[in-house]
Amino acid sequence: MGSQNFDLKNIIRKELIFVNKNEKSRDTLLQTLSTRLEEYEYVKEDYYDAIIERENNFPTGLVTKSVNVAIPHADAEYVNKSAISIALLADPVEFKRMDESSKDVGVEIVFMLAIKEKENQAELIKNLISIFQDPVLLPEIKNSESSEEVEEKLLNYLKN
Amino acid sequence: MSKKVLVACGTGICTSTTVKNKLADILKEEGHSDLAFDQCKVSEVASKASSFDLVVATTDVPGKVETPIVKGTPFLTGIGVDSTVEEIKKHLGL
Numbered sequence: 553m554g555s556q557n558f559d560l561k562n563i564i565r566k567e568l569i570f571v572n573k574n575e576k577s578r579d580t581l582l583q584t585l586s587t588r589l590e591e592y593e594y595v596k597e598d599y600y601d602a603i604i605e606r607e608n609n610f611p612t613g614l615v616t617k618s619v620n621v622a623i624p625h626a627d628a629e630y631v632n633k634s635a636i637s638i639a640l641l642a643d644p645v646e647f648k649r650m651d652e653s654s655k656d657v658g659v660e661i662v663f664m665l666a667i668k669e670k671e672n673q674a675e676l677i678k679n680l681i682s683i684f685q686d687p688v689l690l691p692e693i694k695n696s697e698s699s700e701e702v703e704e705k706l707l708n709y710l711k712n
Numbered sequence: 713m714s715k716k717v718l719v720a721c722g723t724g725i726c727t728s729t730t731v732k733n734k735l736a737d738i739l740k741e742e743g744h745s746d747l748a749f750d751q752c753k754v755s756e757v758a759s760k761a762s763s764f765d766l767v768v769a770t771t772d773v774p775g776k777v778e779t780p781i782v783k784g785t786p787f788l789t790g791i792g793v794d795s796t797v798e799e800i801k802k803h804l805g806l
Binding site: 623 | 722723727730733754770771772783787788789
């Protein structure tokens with residue numbers, strides 16, 4: 553994996569992970585994740601607005617081979633410290649697709665990215681993408697029953 | 713003269729870096745290393761595209777663009793990578 557410039561344990565933590573989340577709409581879901589990040593002081597007050605604006609202009613829904621995901625994120629200027637907030641959805645929530653913004657995708661896992669240092673972004677996204685493409689890990693994460701379980705699975709995977 | 717590829721995403725940093733690196737690695741493995749890559753925000757593509765041979769974008773591209781555009785999302789999702797690489801190679805004459 554190469555040298556890590558930042559501590560993964562601070563980026564992925566159970567306090568920022570929601571399991572079996574029931575949210576009917578994309579925006580309330582994004583609000584929940586943003587609020588959690590704000591509570592823990594990872595992001596600024598206007599981060600949520602930036603997330604919504606970005607999602608409306610450049611949606612982040614992705615169709616994978618196993619579990620559909622979304623990677624909402626906003627510019628580093630709205631971030632205090634890097635972190636990822638994750639929600640495992642009880643029922644799919646519709647996002648627009650990144651590659652075809654007029655089309656919908658039912659997303660089952662949302663990874664909200666708050667990234668402060670641009671240099672670390674590439675490595676982190678590369679790691680996430682290998683998770684998205686792993687036909688075993690992603691469904692395993694989806695079926696996790698607790699935030700601790702998700703945290704553990706991700707940290708184990710990313711450490712190797 | 714080496715071919716030039718412009719990789720774009722919404723913010724110009726996140727997914728475009730990953731896609732650029734993945735694509736460069738794949739092409740290098742096939743022996744095509746004489747390529748130049750640049751990154752930008754998707755909103756900048758219309759103004760920059762004319763100096764490139766190909767645009768690879770992870771989102772829809774606004775504006776009128778003459779340069780061929782190929783969707784880069786397969787490098788994120790793993791779906792359709794082979795056909796996308798073939799399309800890219802075709803545009804670059806590789």
